[in-house]
Amino acid sequence: MALFFQLDVPPDLGPFGGDHLLAFHCRAHNDASEPEIADGRLVPEYWDAPQLPYPRPFWRVLLQQHAVLPTVEPEPSVCALPLTLQPFVDTPNPRGLGAQTFKVGGKPSWAQDPEYYKCACGADLEYLCQVPEGMEFAVHPGQPEQPYSVGADTYGLFLGNEVYLLACPAHCHPAAVWPVNQN
Numbered sequence: 001m002a003l004f005f006q007l008d009v010p011p012d013l014g015p016f017g018g019d020h021l022l023a024f025h026c027r028a029h030n031d032a033s034e035p036e037i038a039d040g041r042l043v044p045e046y047w048d049a050p051q052l053p054y055p056r057p058f059w060r061v062l063l064q065q066h067a068v069l070p071t072v073e074p075e076p077s078v079c080a081l082p083l084t085l086q087p088f089v090d091t092p093n094p095r096g097l098g099a100q101t102f103k104v105g106g107k108p109s110w111a112q113d114p115e116y117y118k119c120a121c122g123a124d125l126e127y128l129c130q131v132p133e134g135m136e137f138a139v140h141p142g143q144p145e146q147p148y149s150v151g152a153d154t155y156g157l158f159l160g161n162e163v164y165l166l167a168c169p170a171h172c173h174p175a176a177v178w179p180v181n182q183n
Helices: none
Strands: 002-008 019-024 059-064 126-131 162-167 177-183
Touching: 019 126, 019 177
Parallel strands: none
Antiparallel strands: 002 019, 019 059, 126 162, 162 177
16 A cells, blocks of 8 residues: 555644644546445445455544654655645635535535444544545656546546544544545
C-alpha cells in the first residue's frame, strides 16, 4: 500500500484534535468500499473485513493518538507534497452541504444522501475528513499504472469518488475509521 496523505488533526477538532491521520491505499486495486453490517453495527474489526472480491481491504486509514514524529523515509510511489491546513468558515449551502474541497472538520458535502455508521464498539462514527471527487495524487516516474485512474502519472482513492472519513470518537482502535465513497 502507498501512503497517499498524512496530517495532524487541528487541536480544536473535537475528539480527534491532536491525532495524526494517515491514509494508505493499494496501487494495484482501485475500487469502492462496501460496509459489512451485523446487528446494526460495522462488523468487529471492520478495518480488516473482506472487501469482495478481495480477501482483505485495499486501504488502511489510521488515526493515531499521541503519535510520534513521522519517519523520514519518503513514500516510494506517491509524490510527497506539502499539505497545509488553513482555517475557513465552512458555511453550508441551502441544502445543508459544506464546501466541496479537501477538508478536515466542518460539514461534509455529501454527494448523495448522508451515511451514518456505528462502530463495532458501539460508538457512532463521526465525520473527520473529506477528499473531493477526482482528487489526483501524483506518482513518481516509472510506477505501475493504477487501474481505473485518470492517467498513468496519478493515483486516486476509491475510484476517484468523493471520500468521507468517519472515525470512532472512542478511539477503540487506531484503524477504526470507515471510508464512505460517493459520486
